[in-house]
Amino acid sequence: MNPPTPLTYREAGVDIDAGNALVERIKPLVKRSFRPEVMGGLGGFGALFDLSGKYREPVLVSGTDGVGTKLKLAQQLGRHDTIGIDLVAMCVNDVLVQGAEPLFFLDYFATGKLHIDTAVAVIGGIARGCELSGCALIGGETAEMPDMYAPGEYDLAGFCVAAVEKSELRDGSRVREGDVLLALPSSGPHSNGYSLIRRVLARAGFDAAKGGLDVRLGGVPLLDALMAPTQLYVKPILALLQAFPGADSPIHGMAHITGGGLTENIIRVVPDGLGLDIEASTIVLPPVFDWLQREGAIADAEMWRTFNCGIGFVLVVPEASIAALSAPLAAAGLPPRPIGRVVKRAGDSAHGRVRIA
Numbered sequence: 423m424n425p426p427t428p429l430t431y432r433e434a435g436v437d438i439d440a441g442n443a444l445v446e447r448i449k450p451l452v453k454r455s456f457r458p459e460v461m462g463g464l465g466g467f468g469a470l471f472d473l474s475g476k477y478r479e480p481v482l483v484s485g486t487d488g489v490g491t492k493l494k495l496a497q498q499l500g501r502h503d504t505i506g507i508d509l510v511a512m513c514v515n516d517v518l519v520q521g522a523e524p525l526f527f528l529d530y531f532a533t534g535k536l537h538i539d540t541a542v543a544v545i546g547g548i549a550r551g552c553e554l555s556g557c558a559l560i561g562g563e564t565a566e567m568p569d570m571y572a573p574g575e576y577d578l579a580g581f582c583v584a585a586v587e588k589s590e591l592r593d594g595s596r597v598r599e600g601d602v603l604l605a606l607p608s609s610g611p612h613s614n615g616y617s618l619i620r621r622v623l624a625r626a627g628f629d630a631a632k633g634g635l636d637v638r639l640g641g642v643p644l645l646d647a648l649m650a651p652t653q654l655y656v657k658p659i660l661a662l663l664q665a666f667p668g669a670d671s672p673i674h675g676m677a678h679i680t681g682g683g684l685t686e687n688i689i690r691v692v693p694d695g696l697g698l699d700i701e702a703s704t705i706v707l708p709p710v711f712d713w714l715q716r717e718g719a720i721a722d723a724e725m726w727r728t729f730n731c732g733i734g735f736v737l738v739v740p741e742a743s744i745a746a747l748s749a750p751l752a753a754a755g756l757p758p759r760p761i762g763r764v765v766k767r768a769g770d771s772a773h774g775r776v777r778i779a
Contacts, residue, residue, distance in 0.1 A: 435568025440536045444564060447538065448545045455552035455559040459525070469561035471526050471583075479588040483522035486581045487512040490681075491616040495623075496649065497575060498630035502540050504651040505578070506547025507554070508613045511652035513582035514555045515678045515735065518656055519691065521592040521663055522584035524557035530579040531564045534571035544578070547651075555656040557582065590667060594691035596674035601764040602741045603688060603700065604748070606756045608734030610650040610710055614681045615728045619648060622718035639709035647710040655735045658754035662747065672743035679730040685776045686727060688736050697767025697775035704761040705778075708732040726778055738764065 431438060449464055461470035473480060489496075489508045496505045506529075514524040529548050531541060541564065552559040571577070586592075611619060628635050637644035659676070666672055675691040684705070688698055702722070707715065711731055714720065725731055737758070739747055744760065751758050762778075769775040 436566045444538050444541050447542045451546045451549040452559045455549050457558045460558045460560055477585055477587055480585045481588050481591055483517045483520050483584040485513045485516040488579050489613040492613050501649055502543035503547050506544050507551035507651035509578050509580040510548055510551030511654050512613050513580045514557055514656050517582055517584035518659055519676045519678050521590050522586040523660055524555055524582050524584045526558045526560040526583055527552050528581045529562035533576035534568055536566045555654045592676055594675045597692050597738050599764055599766055601674055601738045602760050603762045604737040604739050604758045605733040605761045606735040606758050608730045608732055609653040610647055611729055612652040618728055622714050626717050639713055653734050658756055672739045673737055675738035677736045679734055683727045683729055689776050695768055696764050698762055699765050700762035700778040702778050705731050
């Protein structure tokens, strides 16, 4: 009887050498995102970040997210270089809502078989997103798991840690009746609503294998508009918070418009007993949203609770402060516009407290 053939991890589908090669490829990309507080480099069992001397009463704020089924569209189109920016943005924009500065980021990349070029493109996008938001890509995990994913598929998750002085924390408690909702533009659908978007694309005849759709919106190909990376609001908003600090700051609250759209996100930072009146006439759909609504025959209410509809971030501010806050935002490429205000209104759900009319 012949002895059994020796097995190796590589034959089982996991290539340790490919993983090591990936680490070497991404090291220079990751290093560009480092901050002075980062201790050491990639390769340790834990990532180190020195917080001493930066804050008097630091409050740590953490967030985690993915990019939903936009990831599926990215894989169908073979566009891997910006999906990492989406991943970072979905996390750092969330922690920003509480006035926190993103400090460091970790990613999780999982696939059935590691394709180094694809992984470098994805992680390069993550590093770029961190660099653009001043957040260090301090570590992560790459998992090669045979039989868990179909060929060419991978999954992503991100984890962010941020900090804010306790006295500068924005938790919605400063929001008052009469405050105005000051909306900042999005760069597109960001990373929400893509299960519905993919259904609309299918209805319109989209087939990635056959070259997709030849549709242009204002000179921009439809698929480019759909794959535009999520807007990073970190640096302009942090600059605004630094310019208007303290208990008298006119920035009473902030909201990141993600899953749940306009009707279910802003209300999350509004105290009980108060509601929102949003003027429907102020919600002018950018071309990509207009196309989705027309092609999918989507009702207005469904649009407002599914997509950001061109509004990616909202500040809740006193009406008297609009001009002072608008100028630096416009200079940063984020021209704001009022879309509604805070009113007295009680209710047990977002639907009962938010009115768009």
